[in-house]
Amino acid sequence: MSIQVVAAIIERPDRRLLIAQRRKQDSSPLKWEFPGGKVKTGESPEQALTRELREELDVTLLRAIAIAQVEHHYSGNLGSLSITFFAASIAEPQIRPGPFEQVAWVLPRELAAYDFLTANQRIVAELATGRLKPAEILASFA
Numbered sequence: 253m254s255i256q257v258v259a260a261i262i263e264r265p266d267r268r269l270l271i272a273q274r275r276k277q278d279s280s281p282l283k284w285e286f287p288g289g290k291v292k293t294g295e296s297p298e299q300a301l302t303r304e305l306r307e308e309l310d311v312t313l314l315r316a317i318a319i320a321q322v323e324h325h326y327s328g329n330l331g332s333l334s335i336t337f338f339a340a341s342i343a344e345p346q347i348r349p350g351p352f353e354q355v356a357w358v359l360p361r362e363l364a365a366y367d368f369l370t371a372n373q374r375i376v377a378e379l380a381t382g383r384l385k386p387a388e389i390l391a392s393f394a
Contacts (some may be wrong), residue, residue: 259288
């Protein structure tokens with residue numbers, strides 16, 4: 253059975269995307285990812301995303317539209333992840349990052365310079381090449 257995970261792709265008006273680096277003591281230390289986390293029992297993916305963004309960044313989720321689904325299988329007995337990526341907008345202009353080594357706002361073309369989790373690499377490629385544009389997706393569903 254796979255673990256259900258949600259991740260937010262937050263794009264500012266200047267086209268920069270929010271990415272976060274895992275802490276040294278975390279699994280996959282110092283790898284980069286999009287903010288989010290596990291869906292708890294009884295939560296919808298949207299509820300989990302709202303909770304995770306509040307816990308990790310101290311922000312309020314305004315809107316979220318699912319834009320990609322990735323199934324990632326780990327080698328050995330580590331199981332698999334089912335990740336739903338959301339184009340997301342937040343209420344606050346400033347974030348207060350919590351459980352991360354650091355966060356960064358980067359242009360899509362700069363994503364390749366960061367060492368992302370393997371499970372994020374397909375979405376990173378689609379963002380970097382402009383095939384996925386989170387702000388445009390959110391605007392088209394306004």
